[in-house]
Structure formats: structure tokens, C-alpha cells
Amino acid sequence: MVLKKYNINPDLALERQKCTFDIEEIINIFDGGKEKTSQRRKIEDVVLKSGLCHDDVPEECMSLKERYENAVRKSCFFSKLMKTELQEITGIEDFETPAIRRIADALFKDISPFLLHLGMFVPTIIGQCTSEQLMIWLPKALDLQIIGGYAQTELGHGTFIRGLETTATYDADTEEFVLHTPTLTAHKWWAGGLGKTINHCIVVAQLYTKGVCYGTHLFMVQIRDLDTHMPLPGIKVGEIGPRMGFSSADNGFLGFNNFRIPRNNMLMKHAQVQKDGTYVKPARHGKLTYQTMVFVRVTLVNEAAFNLSKAVTIAVRYSAVRRQSEMRPNEPEPQILDYPTQQHKLFIGIATAHAFQLTANWLWNTFKSVLSDMKKGDVGTLPELHALSSCLKAVCTSDAALLIEQCRYACGGHGYMLSSNLPYIYSFVAATRTYEGDYTILLLQTARFLVKAWEQAEAGKTVTPTVSYISRSLKGEKNSWRSTDEGIIKSFQAVAAGKIALCVKSIRDRMKSGLDYEDAWLLTTVQLVDAAEAHCRSVILETYCNEVRRLTKSSSDNVKIVMHQLVTLYLSYWTLQRTGDLLRYSSISEKDIDFMQRQYEELLQHIRPNAVALVDAFDLRDEILHSSLGAYDGRVYERLMEQAENNPMNAEPVNQSFHKYIKPLLQGKL
Ligand SMILES: CCCCCCCCCCCCCCC/C=C/C(=O)SCCNC(=O)CCNC(=O)[C@H](O)C(C)(C)COP(=O)(O)OP(=O)(O)OC[C@H]1O[C@@H](n2cnc3c(N)ncnc32)[C@H](O)[C@@H]1OP(=O)(O)O
Ligand SMILES: Cc1cc2nc3c(=O)[nH]c(=O)nc-3n(C[C@H](O)[C@H](O)[C@H](O)COP(=O)(O)OP(=O)(O)OC[C@H]3O[C@@H](n4cnc5c(N)ncnc54)[C@H](O)[C@@H]3O)c2cc1C
Secondary structure (H helix, E strand, C coil): CCCCCCCCCHHHHHHHHCCCCCHHHHHHHHHCCHHHHHHHHHHHHHHHHCCCCCCCCCHHHCCHHHHHHHHHHHHHHHHHHHHCHHHHHHCCCCCCHHHHHHHHHHHCCCCCCCHHHHHHHHHHHHHHCCHHHHHHHHHHHHCCCCCEEEECCECCCCCCHHHCCCEEEEECCCCEEEEECCCHHHCEEEECCCCCCCCEEEEEEEEEECCEEEEEEEEEEECECCCCCCECCCEEEEECCCCCCCCCCCCEEEEECCEEEEHHHECCCCCEECCCCCEECCCCCCCHHHHHHHHHHHHHHHHHHHHHHHHHHHHHHHHHHCECCCCCCCCCCCEHHHCHHHHHHHHHHHHHHHHHHHHHHHHHHHHHHHHHHHHCCCCCCHHHHHHHHHHHHHHHHHHHHHHHHHHHHHCHHHHHCHHHCHHHHHHHHHHHHHCCCCHHHHHHHHHHHHHHHHHHHHCCCCCCHHHHHHHHHHCCCCCCCCCCHHHHHHHHHHHHHHHHHHHHHHHHHHHHCCCCHHHHHHHCHHHHHHHHHHHHHHHHHHHHHHHHHHHCCCCCHHHHHHHHHHHHHHHHHHHHHCHHHHHHHCCCCHHHHHHHHHHHHHHHHHHHHHHHHHHHCCCCCHHHHCCCCCCCCCCHHHHHHHHHHCCHHHCCCCCHHHHHHHHHHHCCCC
């Protein structure tokens, strides 16, 4: 749609005058510097001027098939733009993924069917191929001569990868693998782009050679003819059907009937099958084939932050424009943003978007450093990365989904309109809590690491920095509550340590009473999930505080003040959310809690004048927000009426169903 231009809504204009800080300074902080902001804006300009974002009919008014076809059209032209004009016009050789990622949302209200190509297919080639394999597939994939996806999950198994049923049996006579789907539940299910779009995919299958099963491995499989796009003989493939979101992502199913691929199509960077069928196991770590999942989990923390920033921008701008009820008799109706309960719903969204974005950047740097260790042959830092990326993916996607839904509540009835974009944002983020490892499963992975860290610390061994609080706790260091940033973080660490200690005790007690380790663990899993979540909270709180301190060192005083107000709001909010835990594991008193409550409510008042400016500082263009409620000009009612008038349902004054059914019913002739 072409966005109509309106004058700025006067309430929003007034809000912007109240701003106490330089918005551009905060924008630069989140982009990673002035230069990066300018690069990102250049990329956005190119894409927005390309005309690609235009739809004749609003996406939500299209049929599923039309939506898919429209998304394919845009994905193809966008890919071409990325390969050609974007590079030429901007002169930026090394595209920054966050900038491309952000502007991609101007094209797709829903999901690009190419998402998995860039999000998992290419990363798997990079992480799992030998250098010879890389030379064959990477240039083709980057140049979009082949389009791929990632087919791991099956109808019967998603979480438990070791339970996957698809087989890849090596035939030494022909030097081929035979891929087969032995049962109904062995069909690949869910892979994005698989239904209709891709011609290649990474398939995860149980490897058999010389009659022995060596567990799941990755294979490059061509599934469709490159010219006709017909499924190759021996391949059964299609779309899985309508879902809550991801409507244009053609998630698909896939079955193999003794389908043969060359030996070299097993991705052999870590494990190999030699020509005679001899299996060579990975030299360093058994779970290196899971690396793409770790990569995506890391990027999903960024997704949580980005999508939350979109939702809260929409809801805060709307709340500045919307007037409702009265605070005192005979006074004009206030902006709903003036209600403290509305501020309570929204300001935590702004602070959380900051916290997650800075945590995502920190996690990304940790990921890069672990990759560089691994290149040197050192896999020692991998378990901590796995534990961190697992819990951060789980908690950040889950919190973001809840807060996005809260943004919708904050917009009342209008938030329920698809044109607000809040339902789309929610349905996308809701899926991120499940895919790439369900919430509970990932927290249990982190819990394994925490219990091990506890045992190591108990044995007097040094533990990694993110769990060093365990050693302090074991040394008997008592928590004394202080309502400073550091004091609060220490208390959250005391909560995490206390919960891990209880888990360890529960497991040991259960074993003493005769249970084996597996049963003792299983019966403790409710507590283990809770302990891992508590650990994750302490990591986010600490990272957020440290990063704000580091990044605002040379900022103006006013930016320091407002960024720190958000940090304090975040710390106070979580203190108040977790008073039960803090009363149990830290020395917080009722008086301290009263203080924190007052501080929290005062902060809402302090942040209020800057609320609109703070969401403006996410620098999200209207074309990316796609929202009748959240546009920069605040012309909410005009846009709601516009979208109603553009609704294809209103193209004819009388719908044909009147003549077919209603009229006969009215006349008693049906
Ligand atoms: C257009 C512009 C685009 C721009 C591009 C950017 C886009 C960015 C967005 C990207 C979006 C992409 C969309 C994705 C769509 C969705 C895709 C998918 O969902 S793919 C399928 C994902 N599936 C899963 O995540 C399955 C979850 N299950 C598991 O991970 C595992 O089964 C398990 C970890 C739960 C258990 O595995 P298992 O083999 O049974 O291991 P054990 O439990 O026995 O553990 C043994 C040991 O290994 C450790 N371990 C486990 N995993 C890892 C790992 N990944 N790395 C390192 N170590 C690992 C585990 O902790 C144990 O350790 P121990 O020391 O023994 O305790
Ligand atoms: C939108 C979307 C896109 C996707 N894209 C892809 C893709 O491109 N490629 C791909 O391969 N897959 C994809 N998936 C699949 C996704 O990875 C899986 O759905 C996800 O990993 C969860 O697995 P599951 O569906 O088997 O759930 P299940 O494991 O069946 O989980 C169901 C419930 O059981 C619980 N549970 C399971 N095991 C345990 C346990 N051991 N302990 C305690 N509780 C347990 C879970 O916590 C959950 O509450 C996608 C999924 C969605 C929704």
C-alpha cells in the first residue's frame, strides 16, 4: 500500500517537544555507531524506493495462495536487489545482516518463503561442509542458483533429534546414500520453504553404514528439478496446511522412497563416511552437527528484541493519540498514556527491548568468539555457549511474546485489527518460543549445565564467568540486599544459586531414597526449569546493566539519564515480579519491597515525557511497522477508516450472498 501523507497529530507533536534527549544519539548506540546508522538508512532508502513494498491489495485481504505467490514475487526481486542495486548504490560491500533483516519487514508483513534459505540453509553449508563441498554449494546458494531449506523435524519427532526416523544408508557399491522414510511419522514436517519454493534442502537423517547406525547426520539433497521444479522421482513433497502465522512461508512435508544421493552429499566437516563405508567420527565434539541450531537460537534473541520494539512503538504512539475516560469530573479526556496502568503495560516493553537488544549483541559476540576458538581446535567454550543460547532463546522469545500481547491489550479493540500489525508480530514471535527448541526443552539443557557447574564448583574447580556466583554461594557468601544495580543483580544471582542448590539437593535426596539418576532428574524437572530461568534472568540483568554503562560512557548526560532510568525500571520491575523468590533467597525486607514499588511508580512518571521519543529512537520507518495505529504521524483514525474503505468486502454495496441466501430467507423461500 502507498502510505498517505498526513500532518502530524497534534498530541504526538506535543509529545515530541517534551523530549529531553537527543534521539539520534540513542539510535547510534543501537546501530553500533553513526556510520552504521547511515549505512542502514541508505539500505532502507534503496529498498523503499524500489517500489517492491507496494501491494495492490492489503496482504491480510489476500487468499493464502495469493499471499504465498506475492511473497515469492517479492522475495525474488528483493534477492535480486540485494545482489545488484543495493551493493552498487550504497557502495557497501559487507552487508550488515541487521540492516537487511530490518528492511525485509517492509516487504513482508508475514514471512518470506526464502527465510530458511538465508537463516539456516546457507549457515549450515558454511558450518558443516568441508572446504571442497563449500566451494561447490556456497557460491550457488549465495547467488540463488539453488534455493534451500532445513528439514530436520518429522511428523513424529521435533524435540528429540536422536529419535528421528529418516534413514540414510550407505551403499558402498555405488558410493551413494539411500534416503528413506520408513513410517508415516518419519515424514519431514514443518521445514520453511519446503512446501512449494525450494529445490534443495539439508536433510537430517540416521546414518547407517556397514550395518551400524551412527546417529543423525546432515545431507544435502536436491528435491526438485531445477528447470521444471517438479519433485524428483522418489520424493513426496507438499505444504502442511494453514497455521496460526507463517502463512506465506510454505512450511512443508517431505518423504523419501529409497532416494539416492552421492556419497559426497553428506556434509562431512565433522564426521565422514569413506568410500568403502568406514565411518570416521567427529574428532572434537559429538554435537557439532547441532551448530546451525545454536546459530539460529543466538539470532532469535535479536528477533525478540526487534519485534518487541515494533510492537511497543505501535502501542506507545497509539496511546499518545488515543483519549479515553476521565481522570477527574468535567476535565477533558486524557491521553491513555497518562494512566499509570497503561505506562506499566508499556514502559517495561521499551526497557525489555533495550535489554534484549544489548543482550543479543553480547551473545552474538560470544558466539563469534566460540567459533574462533573452535577454528583453533578448542571446543571448551561450547557447553557454556549452548547453555547461554538455550536459556536466552527460551526466555527472550517467551517474554517478548507476552509483552507483544500486552501491547495489543494496551491498544484496546483497535489492537485486534490485523491492520494494527500487532497480531502478525505476535504470531511470528509466538512461534519462536517453540521452534528451534521448545522453551522447556532448552531451559532443561541449561539446567544440565548448571547442575554440572554446581558439582564442579563443589569439587573446588573453577567455573566459567556466567556461573561464578555459584562458587561464591558455595563459599557461604550471604546475600545482603542493596537496591543498587549491582546489589539487585547479586540478589538475583543468589536466587539462581539457591534454586540450583535445591535442585541438586532434590536429585541427591531422591537418589538416596532409591531412585536412579534419570528418575531423580525427571522428578526434579519442574524445579530445574525454574532454576534455569532464574539463572537466565540474572544473566540478562547483568548484561543489560554492564552494556548500558559501557555504551553510554561518552554519551550526553541526558542520554545517560534516560537510558539508566530504563535500566532501573527493568531492575525494579523484575524485583517486584520476583518478591517471593527474593524473600526466600536474599535478605530483602518488606521495607525494601515498599521502596522498590515506590521507585518503580516514580520511574513511570519520569519516563512518561520521553515515552514517544524513546520509541522514535527505535527508528522504525512506517513501512517497516505496517501499522494503522503506529505510524509516525499518529493519524490513527484516518488510517483505520482508510483500511476499512480499502477492504475488498466494501467494493460492492450488496454482496451476492444477499441474493442467494438472505433474501430467500427473508421471503421464506430458502
Ligand atoms: C530476508 C532477510 C533474512 C535475514 C536472515 C536472518 C534471519 C534470522 C532469523 C532466522 C529464523 C530462522 C527460522 C527458523 C525456523 C525454524 C527452524 C527449526 O525449528 S529447525 C529444528 C530445530 N529443532 C530443535 O531445535 C530441536 C531441539 N532439540 C535439541 O536441540 C536436542 O534434541 C536436545 C538438545 C534437546 C537433546 O539432544 P540430544 O542429542 O538428545 O542430546 P542430550 O540431551 O543427550 O545431550 C548430550 C550432551 O550434548 C549437549 N548438547 C546438546 N545440544 C547441544 C548443542 N547444540 N551444542 C552443544 N552441546 C549440546 C548436551 O547439553 C549434553 O551435554 P552434557 O555435557 O552431556 O550434559
Ligand atoms: C512456525 C514453525 C516453523 C518451523 N520451521 C522448521 C524448519 O524449518 N525446520 C525444521 O526442521 N523444523 C521446523 N519447525 C519445527 C520445530 O523445530 C519443532 O516444532 C520444535 O522443535 C518443537 O518440537 P515438537 O513440535 O516435536 O514438539 P514436542 O517435542 O512434541 O513438544 C510438545 C510438548 O512436549 C514437551 N516435551 C517434549 N519433550 C519433553 C521432555 N523431554 N521433557 C519435558 N517436556 C517435553 C514440550 O516442552 C512441549 O510442551 C518449525 C516449527 C514451527 C512452529
